[in-house]
Amino acid sequence: MRGGSVAVVGGSIAGSAFAGAAARLGAERVVVLERSPGHLEDRGVGLCTHNDRFDELVRAGHLDADTRRHRLAVRRWVTRGAAGEGDGPDGCGRLLWAQPFPFHSHHWGVLWQALRERMPERVEFRLGATVTAVGNTRGNDDGPAGGDAPARAWVEAGSGREEYDLVIGSDGYRSVVRAAVCPQAEPAYAGYVCWRGSYDAALLAELPGGAAAWPEEHCITACYPGGQVVIYRIPGVEPGRTQVNWVFYAPTPAWLRLDGPTSIPAGSLSDARLDELRQLAERxxxxxxxxxxxLTPRERTFLQPIYDLAAPRRTAGRLLIGGDAATVVRPHNTSGAVKAMQDAHAFELAGREARSWPELLAAYDRERTAAGRELVELGRTLGRAQVTGAPDWSGMDEPAMTAWWRQQLAGSGGFGGHALDRTG
Structure with missing residues (x-):
């Protein structure tokens, strides 16, 4: 499938991956419409990719082998020591399990920049372009015949309405494009939140024991009744520097009001709410x-409610959705960025084999709708096992943790994302 025009709504990791895929397929025009007016590389959220999934994406041409990342090898599950037991001389808690953890960690902005650098120069990237509506035009979806115009899709943005052969929605969990593809699909609140933060690892010198108490290749999961915090290092924006990144799963704060999918952005939490986080951590x-x-500065701390979403379909006419616009998967899966790039990969594979737009869209829908549902279900399973229905950590040891983990993943094969070739 070659030629045509493609608009990509949303220019983050998913949008950049889809835009690159559309350009490689030979689209004559690719336009990325990103609502943020600023630099996306400033986003400091950490994420991880399984070593095997990263290597697959490199071989498939979505990432460079030298994409900057931080190596992780061990996930240490810890909890507070019982009364009289203590938390060890370094204050790091009682070790439950040292789990092999073959992952790379990334700075969101660094990974996004790597995708942008691979994008052909002819892709038009518009910042500050807020899309307010999308839709399909009437037409013959097999192309001009008998005088009929071909089917197309349209995008309404600040510059007015434009038509394209295909509109791809990679505009996140509040997707405008998803509302047109399947308006009944809305993110569902999972019943708990994650506080998040990141900062330069040099600040660890202020802690007793400094950075030496925490080996660089270790990911930490500190468990408590009703939640956990996951902590790992990520590359800094500047080469040669590292940052601390943490995700703190916790019950819903009493003050949080959810009138729809939302988050509390970095820098906007009040002193009282930051003090609530401090008390939660110390308790x-x-x-x-x-x-x-x-230690996390206010401007690097935010709160993100946890949602689930699996769109029942991913296409409608000449509209297509991918990334978080199609599936919102709980972070426990450690698969968000992989999922987005695999969506783009499936789109590209379908485009190589398809002889028409309808054929491409049908093939993509079949493959990725099913995969997305599986990832969402695994996220729910992990959330129940690790947060809302977690075991009594005081009674857990390495054999119990190993059996507990295997039970969560039974039959899924999706932790860290499915293999790119699921038939292999």
């Missing part, structure tokens, strides 16, 4: 990890 986490969380 539930081993001292070293509580101190690590409370």
């Amino acid at each position: 539930h986490l081993p001292p070293y990890w509580a101190g690590l969380v409370t």
Whole structure:
């Protein structure tokens, strides 16, 4: 499938991956419409990719082998020591399990920049372009015949209405494009939140034991009744520097009002709400990890409610959705960025084999709708096992943790994302 024009709504990781795929397929015109007027590389959220999934994406041409990342090898599950037991001389808590963890960690902005650098120069990237509506035009979807005009899709943005052969929605969990593809699909609140933060790893010197208490290749999961915090290092924006990144799963704060999918952005939390986070950390986490969380500057701290979404379909006419616009998967899966790039890969594969737009869209829908549902279900399973229905951590040891983990993943094969070739 070659030629035609493609608009990509949303220019983040998913949007950049789809735009690159459309350009490689030979689209004559590719336009990315990103509502943010600023630099997306400033986003400091951390994420991880399984070593095998990263290598697959490199071989498939979506990433460069030298994409800057941080190597992780071990996930240490810890909890506070019982009364009289203590948290060890370093204050890092009682070790439950040292789990092999073959992952790379990334800075969101660094990974996004790597995708942007691979994008052909002819892709038009418009910042500050807020899309307010999309839709399909009437027409013959097999192309001009008997005088009929071909089917197309349209986008309404600040510059007016434009028509394209295909409109791809990669505009996140509040997607305008998803509302047109399947308006009944809305993110469902999972019943808990994650506080998030990141900062330069040099600040660890302020903690007792400094950075030496935490080996660089270790991902930490500190568990408590009703939640956990996951902590790992990520590359800094500047080469040669690293950052601390943490995700703190916790019950819904009493003050949080959810009138629809939302988050509390970095820098906007009040002193009282930051103090609530500090108290949460000091009450539930081993001292070293509580101190690590409370070192985070206000401007690097935010709150993100947890949602689930699996769109029942991904296409309608000449509209297509991918990334978080199509599936919102809980972060426990460690698969968000992989999922987005695999969506783009499936689109590209379908385009190579299809002889028409309808054929491409049907093939993509078949493949990725099913995969998305599986990832969402795994996220729910992990959320129940690790947060809302977690075991009594005080009674867990390595054999119990190993059996508990295997039970969560039974039959899924999706932790860290499915293999790119699911038939292999």
